[in-house]
Amino acid sequence: MSQELIDDVVGREYEYGFVSDIDQELIAKGLSPDVIHFISNKKEEPEWMLEWRLKAYEQWLRMKHPHWSNVHFPPVDFQEIIYWAAPKKKPTLNSLDEVDPELLNTFKKLGIPLDEQKQLAGVAVDAVLDSVSVKTTFQKALAEKGVIFSSMSDAIKNHPDLVRKYLGSVVPVTDNFYAALNSAVFSDGSFVYVPKGVRCPMELSTYFRINAKNTGQFERTLIIADEGSYVSYLEGCTAPQRDENQLHAAVVELVAHAHAEIKYSTVQNWFPGDKDGNGGVYNFVTKRGLCEGAKSKISWTQVETGSAITWKYPSVVLKGDESVGEFYSVAVTANYQQADTGTKMTHIGKNTRSRIVSKGISAGKSQNSYRGLVRFNSKADNSRNYSQCDSLLIGDQCGAHTFPYLETANPTCTVEHEATTSKIGEDILFYCNQRGLDTEKAVALIVNGYAKEVLNNLPMEFAVEAQKLLAISLEGSVG
Amino acid sequence: MKPLLIIDQLRAGIEGREILKGISLTVNPGEVHAIMGPNGSGKSTLASVLSGRSEYEVISGSVTYNGEDLLEKAPEERAQAGVFQAFQYPVEIPGVSTANFVRTSLNAIRAARGEEPLDPSAFLMRMKERMALVELDPSFLQRSLNEGFSGGEKKRNEIFQMAMLEPTLAILDETDSGLDIDALRIVANGVNALRTPNNAMVVITHYQRLLNYIVPDVVHVLMDGQLVLSGNKDLALELEAKGYDWLRNDGVVA
Ligand SMILES: Nc1ncnc2c1ncn2[C@@H]1O[C@H](COP(=O)(O)OP(=O)(O)OP(=O)(O)O)[C@@H](O)[C@H]1O
Numbered sequence: 095m096s097q098e099l100i101d102d103v104v105g106r107e108y109e110y111g112f113v114s115d116i117d118q119e120l121i122a123k124g125l126s127p128d129v130i131h132f133i134s135n136k137k138e139e140p141e142w143m144l145e146w147r148l149k150a151y152e153q154w155l156r157m158k159h160p161h162w163s164n165v166h167f168p169p170v171d172f173q174e175i176i177y178w179a180a181p182k183k184k185p186t187l188n189s190l191d192e193v194d195p196e197l198l199n200t201f202k203k204l205g206i207p208l209d210e211q212k213q214l215a216g217v218a219v220d221a222v223l224d225s226v227s228v229k230t231t232f233q234k235a236l237a238e239k240g241v242i243f244s245s246m247s248d249a250i251k252n253h254p255d256l257v258r259k260y261l262g263s264v265v266p267v268t269d270n271f272y273a274a275l276n277s278a279v280f281s282d283g284s285f286v287y288v289p290k291g292v293r294c295p296m297e298l299s300t301y302f303r304i305n306a307k308n309t310g311q312f313e314r315t316l317i318i319a320d321e322g323s324y325v326s327y328l329e330g331c332t333a334p335q336r337d338e339n340q341l342h343a344a345v346v347e348l349v350a351h352a353h354a355e356i357k358y359s360t361v362q363n364w365f366p367g368d369k370d371g372n373g374g375v376y377n378f379v380t381k382r383g384l385c386e387g388a389k390s391k392i393s394w395t396q397v398e399t400g401s402a403i404t405w406k407y408p409s410v411v412l413k414g415d416e417s418v419g420e421f422y423s424v425a426v427t428a429n430y431q432q433a434d435t436g437t438k439m440t441h442i443g444k445n446t447r448s449r450i451v452s453k454g455i456s457a458g459k460s461q462n463s464y465r466g467l468v469r470f471n472s473k474a475d476n477s478r479n480y481s482q483c484d485s486l487l488i489g490d491q492c493g494a495h496t497f498p499y500l501e502t503a504n505p506t507c508t509v510e511h512e513a514t515t516s517k518i519g520e521d522i523l524f525y526c527n528q529r530g531l532d533t534e535k536a537v538a539l540i541v542n543g544y545a546k547e548v549l550n551n552l553p554m555e556f557a558v559e560a561q562k563l564l565a566i567s568l569e570g571s572v573g
Numbered sequence: 574m575k576p577l578l579i580i581d582q583l584r585a586g587i588e589g590r591e592i593l594k595g596i597s598l599t600v601n602p603g604e605v606h607a608i609m610g611p612n613g614s615g616k617s618t619l620a621s622v623l624s625g626r627s628e629y630e631v632i633s634g635s636v637t638y639n640g641e642d643l644l645e646k647a648p649e650e651r652a653q654a655g656v657f658q659a660f661q662y663p664v665e666i667p668g669v670s671t672a673n674f675v676r677t678s679l680n681a682i683r684a685a686r687g688e689e690p691l692d693p694s695a696f697l698m699r700m701k702e703r704m705a706l707v708e709l710d711p712s713f714l715q716r717s718l719n720e721g722f723s724g725g726e727k728k729r730n731e732i733f734q735m736a737m738l739e740p741t742l743a744i745l746d747e748t749d750s751g752l753d754i755d756a757l758r759i760v761a762n763g764v765n766a767l768r769t770p771n772n773a774m775v776v777i778t779h780y781q782r783l784l785n786y787i788v789p790d791v792v793h794v795l796m797d798g799q800l801v802l803s804g805n806k807d808l809a810l811e812l813e814a815k816g817y818d819w820l821r822n823d824g825v826v827a
């Protein structure tokens with residue numbers, strides 16, 4: 095990019111209200127080609143990346159905001175959003191005493207170790223505990239196996255061939271309104287490549303990524319599992335994530351080649367808004383996996399407890415013969431939260447199989463919808479889907495909705511669908527009380543029992559934390 | 574000997590309707606009291622008020638348990654203090670295994686008393702032993718609580734839980750209803766095995782039959798929200814023979 099242009103943009107700093115202080119660097123509100131140039135330049139991206147972004151921007155301009163989901167919110171003004179914030183440092187505090195007590199309380203309930211609490215809350219941590227050394231050891235182990243695990247920004251610079259080949263190959267730029275927006279302005283995210291025949295020696299999570307910065311509101315992740323490889327990736331953490339950005343629109347793309355397997359687990363706990371429904375993050379995510387090769391497998395597991403509005407459908411395209419797609423989800427809504435989540439399984443190859451287990455939990459005045467599409471293309475001979483969609487209601491002011499869609503162009507395919515709705519009623523709670531459990535413990539016990547099948551799919555450590563998280567997010571929603 | 578439970582002139586109801594109209598009853602440690610009475614007379618309501626179900630409001634009177642005011646305690650606090658109710662209609666909890674439910678319950682009660690959780694092997698031993706007491710197959714431990722259990726199995730599961738929690742005061746609400754003869758004997762044997770000089774039981778039943786197995790110290794008749802007559806175990810036989818009408822006509826009920 096030309097220096098002229100930078101000067102041009104930066105030169106208008108005052109006019110457009112550039113804010114620049116020690117901790118952060120912001121750009122003016124709104125989206126324009128200039129802004130995209132600015133972002134790409136800031137990230138020192140190659141020309142092809144800039145062009146890719148600009149093309150996405152043009153496409154986005156021609157698209158309309160989707161209206162079909164079962165969520166309601168005032169229209170988003172895309173010119174009111176700031177599209178670039180340099181990796182924002184959290185304010186550094188001197189001790190845990192300076193941290194919001196409510197946040198600390200939650201940490202304690204989650205059982206997060208003290209050192210980690212400090213790190214999450216932005217308290218300066220002793221040099222000894224600095225996680226850099228942990229990360230370095232971790233990276234060394236990965237390098238020995240040839241696994242690439244870096245930020246997307248680094249990957250664009252260091253592995254341009256891989257990025258160019260796969261970026262947008264699963265979620266095309268024009269896939270939907272928010273995918274197009276993300277493609278134009280994405281900030282950062284993770285990049286993973288697992289070479290042929292390699293079983294990734296550990297669970298990958300951003301925690302172990304060097305230079306894991308606050309990735310901002312437009313996260314972009316790309317994971318490629320080459321033939322016969324295996325990788326398990328963890329996104330998010332159970333600690334509450336507070337963020338000033340109201341809109342989050344991430345894109346995640348997974349590619350599994352023949353005989354490869356990708357397991358992608360998410361715990362989403364963004365700020366859900368307060369008890370009266372004020373504030374909270376809008377989380378509009380596009381996640382899709384491509385089972386490219388024969389006998390490949392992609393499995394999504396998600397525990398969604400945060401955000402004011404969640405709109406998310408991790409999907410699998412089953413292209414390879416005998417490939418397998420799985421979706422395990424627990425979505426909790428309380429207070430005024432709204433969630434519209436589900437999956438799309440597209441069967442293209444022969445003998446492909448998909449399995450959907452969705453567990454919605456609604457409390458308070460919240461609305462929880464499952465939306466799922468299972469599609470069998472004409473060549474998907476003898477393919478099968480199993481779907482189970484359960485709803486659990488706590489109280490009588492919340493709502494649960496299920497929208498299962500089936501499109502089949504092949505008579506040899508079979509679907510099995512089960513759905514249940516249950517309620518944690520007074521009589522069940524009283525029964526538990528009578529056995530010595532207070533109402534909060536009772537809800538935790540019931541909810542964890544209900545969500546067990548999904549939680550069991552999470553890596554062990556995560557599962558224990560997620561259990562506690564479910565209980566915490568429903569605290570105060572009964573009685 | 575200090576009484577375990579003193580109910581004094583208890584009046585309680587729901588939605589402005591009075592159901593219990595002045596009940597007084599004293600239960601000493603080691604005793605078994607049977608409460609009989611026609612449908613709708615308030616037997617389950619009495620059980621619910623004692624265990625603290627919030628829909629029922631106490632209008633007046635008092636309940637003292639172990640020298641403390643029972644009515645001011647939350648339901649879970651009553652349970653932690655050793656009050657147990659075997660329900661007439663036990664609920665089903667999908668996804669929560671019987672073993673997990675009982676372990677969570679027992680440990681919550683122990684925690685409230687400042688005791689450590691029972692270690693897993695001791696817990697497992699105790700579960701197997703108490704399962705055998707009510708002749709339930711250990712496979713029930715892995716099944717969701719009461720889900721798909723037959724009526725009789727649910728009742729046996731109530732007694733199993735009682736055996737696990739070792740309450741000081743157990744209120745059994747029609748635990749014998751819907752049981753076949755064998756199950757009745759099994760439940761009664763279970764209950765008898767748990768009798769100690771320190772705990773007490775209030776057994777609500779419609780059938781004298783049960784009282785052949787669980788021999789009560791006192792039998793009470795509850796009619797229209799009042800205890801109208803008390804006697805020894807022979808009273809149950811008399812009720813079986815004569816029904817309740819004579820009590821009404823007798824003018825015992827004012
Ligand atoms: N939750 C409630 N709402 C309204 N009425 C109630 C409620 N609980 C009890 N009652 C009424 O109070 C009266 C006593 O009911 P209760 O269940 O205590 O009787 P019971 O003696 O246990 O009868 P049964 O032998 O049939 O079990 C009945 O008329 C019943 O309809």
Ligand SMILES: [Mg+2]
Nearest residue numbers: 616617618661
């Ligand atoms: Mg009754």
